[in-house]
Amino acid sequence: MMELLAPAGNLPSLKAAVDNGADAVYFGFRDATNARHFAGLNFTDSKMEEGIRYARQRGVKLLLALNTYPRPDGWECWKSAIDRAAEMGVDAVITADMGVLDYASEQYPELHLHLSVQGSATNYEALRFYQERFNIRRAVIPRVLSLAQVEHLVRHSPVEIEVFGFGSLCVMVEGRCILSSYVTGKSPNTFGACSPASHVEWRETSAGLETRLGGVLIERYGKDENAGYPTLCKGRFCVAGHTYHAIEEPTSLNTLELLPKLQKVGIAAVKIEGRQRSPVYVAQVTRVWRAALDACARDPENYHPEAIWMSELGKVSEGTQTTLGAYSRPWQ
Amino acid sequence: MKLSVGPVLYYWPREKLLEFYNDLIDLPVDIVYLGENVCSKRNLMRTKDWLEVGERLAASGKEVVLSTLALLEAESDLKRLRRICANEKFLVEANDMGAVQLLQGKPFVAGHSVNIYNGRSLGLLADLGLKRWVLPLELSAETLGDLQRIRPEGVETELFVYGRLPLAYSARCFTARAHKLTKDDCQYRCLDYPDGLTLSTQDDDRFLSLNGIQTQSARTLNLLNEIDTMRELGVDVIRISPQSHRTDRVIDVFRRCLDGDLEPEEGTRLLTPIMPSGACNGYWYGEAGMEQGGGQRNSVQAADPEPPKSVLRNVRLNGR
Numbered sequence: 253m254m255e256l257l258a259p260a261g262n263l264p265s266l267k268a269a270v271d272n273g274a275d276a277v278y279f280g281f282r283d284a285t286n287a288r289h290f291a292g293l294n295f296t297d298s299k300m301e302e303g304i305r306y307a308r309q310r311g312v313k314l315l316l317a318l319n320t321y322p323r324p325d326g327w328e329c330w331k332s333a334i335d336r337a338a339e340m341g342v343d344a345v346i347t348a349d350m351g352v353l354d355y356a357s358e359q360y361p362e363l364h365l366h367l368s369v370q371g372s373a374t375n376y377e378a379l380r381f382y383q384e385r386f387n388i389r390r391a392v393i394p395r396v397l398s399l400a401q402v403e404h405l406v407r408h409s410p411v412e413i414e415v416f417g418f419g420s421l422c423v424m425v426e427g428r429c430i431l432s433s434y435v436t437g438k439s440p441n442t443f444g445a446c447s448p449a450s451h452v453e454w455r456e457t458s459a460g461l462e463t464r465l466g467g468v469l470i471e472r473y474g475k476d477e478n479a480g481y482p483t484l485c486k487g488r489f490c491v492a493g494h495t496y497h498a499i500e501e502p503t504s505l506n507t508l509e510l511l512p513k514l515q516k517v518g519i520a521a522v523k524i525e526g527r528q529r530s531p532v533y534v535a536q537v538t539r540v541w542r543a544a545l546d547a548c549a550r551d552p553e554n555y556h557p558e559a560i561w562m563s564e565l566g567k568v569s570e571g572t573q574t575t576l577g578a579y580s581r582p583w584q
Numbered sequence: 585m586k587l588s589v590g591p592v593l594y595y596w597p598r599e600k601l602l603e604f605y606n607d608l609i610d611l612p613v614d615i616v617y618l619g620e621n622v623c624s625k626r627n628l629m630r631t632k633d634w635l636e637v638g639e640r641l642a643a644s645g646k647e648v649v650l651s652t653l654a655l656l657e658a659e660s661d662l663k664r665l666r667r668i669c670a671n672e673k674f675l676v677e678a679n680d681m682g683a684v685q686l687l688q689g690k691p692f693v694a695g696h697s698v699n700i701y702n703g704r705s706l707g708l709l710a711d712l713g714l715k716r717w718v719l720p721l722e723l724s725a726e727t728l729g730d731l732q733r734i735r736p737e738g739v740e741t742e743l744f745v746y747g748r749l750p751l752a753y754s755a756r757c758f759t760a761r762a763h764k765l766t767k768d769d770c771q772y773r774c775l776d777y778p779d780g781l782t783l784s785t786q787d788d789d790r791f792l793s794l795n796g797i798q799t800q801s802a803r804t805l806n807l808l809n810e811i812d813t814m815r816e817l818g819v820d821v822i823r824i825s826p827q828s829h830r831t832d833r834v835i836d837v838f839r840r841c842l843d844g845d846l847e848p849e850e851g852t853r854l855l856t857p858i859m860p861s862g863a864c865n866g867y868w869y870g871e872a873g874m875e876q877g878g879g880q881r882n883s884v885q886a887a888d889p890e891p892p893k894s895v896l897r898n899v900r901l902n903g904r
């Protein structure tokens with residue numbers, strides 16, 4: 253049965269994930285060592301201890317995200333984060349940087365390592381590299397492969413594969429997108445955040461409400477439109493005289509309808525995105541996905557996403573729309 | 585410092601490509617990177633054709649490196665990669681860890697999309713045969729300096745110094761999307777955009793350039809002014825990324841500046857008119873890549889991180 257992995261941006265979210273049926277939760281330290289480095293998010297050491305206790309008592313696994321790329325001046329910080337993770341006895345560390353993987357596998361051979369989506373591994377030769385060098389046990393793959401390609405990858409992969417099932421959709425290969433730092437100087441790789449709130453600006457103008465990132469106009473909303481957060485790749489831009497969502501619409505990935513196929517090809521775990529989201533989101537999404545995974549495991553032949561699940565998920569989706577993303581060829 | 589010409593990142597007609605490389609024979613560059621980096625569907629040049637171009641360039645005294653795809657998805661991508669990696673004539677540039685896996689044990693180059701952000705990563709790849717690495721694009725001069733101090737002996741450092749910056753890769757083809765086509769039926773529209781398709785903001789700022797599945801900066805990175813510092817930092821190779829017009833002038837200007845025959849300010853004056861959408865100096869000063877100038881911002885600094893109260897009720901923040 254596929255494992256359900258839920259996001260925990262803070263202790264209430266962790267509890268919500270555990271209480272609503274997650275098999276595992278993932279979380280991060282309160283610094284730039286993980287890719288959801290947002291103000292007020294993540295765990296201090298004491299909260300982390302409490303969270304670990306809570307999950308352990310209920311038989312839920314804990315995965316620590318340590319998935320950004322240290323530069324030389326940050327190396328000691330990332331190294332000590334690995335040391336702390338090993339000491340706390342988390343079930344696995346999700347990490348991306350070759351240097352960090354090398355250090356962790358050498359220093360703590362017993363510590364399970366998962367290759368983060370930020371590691372950008374989209375093919376089995378890359379997975380072999382990480383497995384042979386660092387003995388990774390699992391890889392989370394970028395949201396770029398079609399379902400047929402995922403199946404091919406799983407068949408040839410030396411390690412188990414985890415995919416994103418639901419949440420905000422990265423359109424670009426994770427770990428290789430520097431659009432955010434092009435505009436703000438801060439990227440997921442170096443700073444742990446995309447389109448950081450510190451660089452966001454909202455302006456009411458005669459042309460409508462404008463949202464900017466690093467001074468760049470991302471979106472302009474008409475009177476009746478709902479404004480959204482100016483994630484760089486989800487704005488409306490002009491190409492060849494047309495103004496449209498040139499990269500992607502504000503939309504969320506939702507693969508609920510693909511579950512039997514993902515199960516059949518041998519996916520080990522499905523990840524819910526959203527450590528930056530509220531405990532209410534975590535509870536709601538985890539509950540729906542628990543029910544769906546159970547239904548799919550019981551009777552994959554007759555599995556269909558229930559309408560109520562889809563509408564529950566639709567309510568918490570970015571832009572209230574969902575897509576199959578790259579799993580579906582026409583999306584590409 | 586040596587001067588290199590990076591792989592052509594766009595889809596140019598075969599004749600144009602052949603002409604471009606024919607012209608390069610007589611131009612003062614030391615190293616030429618060849619091959620398709622961006623899209624596996626671009627097939628006007630086959631591996632065999634690239635090898636032939638490589639032979640001609642090598643015969644003229646250039647060092648030739650075969651460059652590879654940054655995003656490997658299908659088995660056919662791997663098949664082509666294996667052929668390139670198995671060639672015994674030319675050095676290969678890995679742009680994905682899959683290529684590193686195939687190249688380990690013999691000398692290879694790691695391109696800028698291989699994430700080498702610290703000394704441990706650099707040391708690890710050096711042990712596997714790394715001969716040269718290209719600094720990831722979002723790293724600053726300061727980080728470059730830190731890495732140069734701990735760089736393993738015998739490993740050369742290369743810097744991307746001129747050209748539109750490759751900023752992201754996707755499964756989706758944005759050029760096809762602009763034409764309301766799917767990637768599977770793209771009709772090779774990239775052929776119409778020899779420097780990419782410009783994407784502007786709604787207030788007419790030329791912001792990005794769509795190059796198939798790759799997104800680039802609209803502005804052209806130009807680090808000509810920083811050549812002296814690069815030399816001090818022990819950079820071995822500087823890379824010019826080809827553009828559709830007047831790459832010969834770009835090469836000439838960089839060469840003359842390297843040789844001390846031209847002042848960088850004068851060189852920049854010669855380059856400015858041939859850039860498709862103006863210049864930036866990227867991440868050199870540790871700031872936003874689109875900035876221009878010695879670390880000064882040229883865009884509006886974010887003033888108000890919160891939406892106005894009057895519109896807050898309509899705003900979806902996605903939990904931020």
